[in-house]
Amino acid sequence: MSKTFSGKLAVVTGGASGIGAACAKLLTEQGATVVIGDVQAALDSPNFLDVTDRESVVTFFAALDRAPDVLITCAGGASRHAALDVDEGQMDLTMALNFGGFWRCAQEASRRAIDENVSLAIVHVGSSLHQGPAPELSHFAAAKAASITMVRCLAQELGARNIRVNAVVPGPVETPATTPVWEARPGMREALRKVLPLGSIGDTDDVVPAILFLASPSAAWATGTILAIDGGLSVSS
Numbered sequence: 501m502s503k504t505f506s507g508k509l510a511v512v513t514g515g516a517s518g519i520g521a522a523c524a525k526l527l528t529e530q531g532a533t534v535v536i537g538d539v540q541a542a543l544d545s546p547n548f549l550d551v552t553d554r555e556s557v558v559t560f561f562a563a564l565d566r567a568p569d570v571l572i573t574c575a576g577g578a579s580r581h582a583a584l585d586v587d588e589g590q591m592d593l594t595m596a597l598n599f600g601g602f603w604r605c606a607q608e609a610s611r612r613a614i615d616e617n618v619s620l621a622i623v624h625v626g627s628s629l630h631q632g633p634a635p636e637l638s639h640f641a642a643a644k645a646a647s648i649t650m651v652r653c654l655a656q657e658l659g660a661r662n663i664r665v666n667a668v669v670p671g672p673v674e675t676p677a678t679t680p681v682w683e684a685r686p687g688m689r690e691a692l693r694k695v696l697p698l699g700s701i702g703d704t705d706d707v708v709p710a711i712l713f714l715a716s717p718s719a720a721w722a723t724g725t726i727l728a729i730d731g732g733l734s735v736s737s
């Protein structure tokens with residue numbers, strides 16, 4: 501029986517860990533050939549990619565055997581600082597990773613897809629914090645907001661080139677990025693659960709199917725969609 505992504509080439513940035521690794525695993529199970537791009541080595545696909553660096557992004561996409569059918573951009577993250585403590589270097593790095601990383605990869609993947617006449621589905625992993633407020637993460641929230649605006653702009657400009665651009669904005673999800681933060685701060689998980697209408701912190705399994713849906717042919721008529729998968733955070737009182 502043919503699987504959803506049989507014969508498709510899928511690139512997952514930030515695919516060595518957390519949500520990206522879970523996307524890569526499910527895409528593989530669904531028949532895709534997956535290329536992970538990450539600054540840390542992934543077990544089965546050690547393709548070095550630093551999304552903050554244009555040369556690295558150009559080299560990475562040029563090295564693919566052919567234009568990708570799917571691009572999932574998960575590379576992201578930030579250190580935590582009160583808004584008035586964020587310095588120039590931290591802001592630059594956070595923007596370069598969370599906004600610029602998406603923008604560079606979307607551009608280079610799209611250029612290859614257009615050159616090779618391939619229909620490309622891009623799914624960006626944003627964050628429920630993109631609308632703020634975000635205590636200790638103002639720099640991250642602002643960078644994710646810029647990335648969501650870019651998703652909508654690219655969706656509008658690239659639709660006629662057979663390129664769809666959508667985003668999933670997850671709420672708090674247990675991953676190697678968040679677990680140590682929550683472990684170090686007793687009571688933080690409980691506080692999060694209290695504000696989430698569905699009452700639980702997410703697992704990667706809660707968000708990955710939505711990401712793959714937007715990448716799949718079932719979403720062929722969807723572009724510019726910003727899909728919140730967040731335990732209800734966006735409607736919490």
Ligand SMILES: NC(=O)c1ccc[n+]([C@@H]2O[C@H](COP(=O)([O-])OP(=O)(O)OC[C@H]3O[C@@H](n4cnc5c(N)ncnc54)[C@H](O)[C@@H]3O)[C@@H](O)[C@H]2O)c1
Pocket residue numbers: 513514515516517518519520537538539540549550551552573574575576577597625626627628669670671672673674675676677678
């Ligand atoms: N976990 C959450 O609660 C949560 C919530 C909302 C949004 N997100 C977003 O989901 C995405 C994945 O987060 P996660 O929790 O799985 O984190 P994670 O730290 O487990 O995975 C992030 C991956 O990105 C890679 N990466 C970092 N800098 C990179 C760079 N310059 N170039 C290429 N790869 C780089 C890391 O090596 C890592 O493998 C991030 O964009 C994050 O902001 C996470």
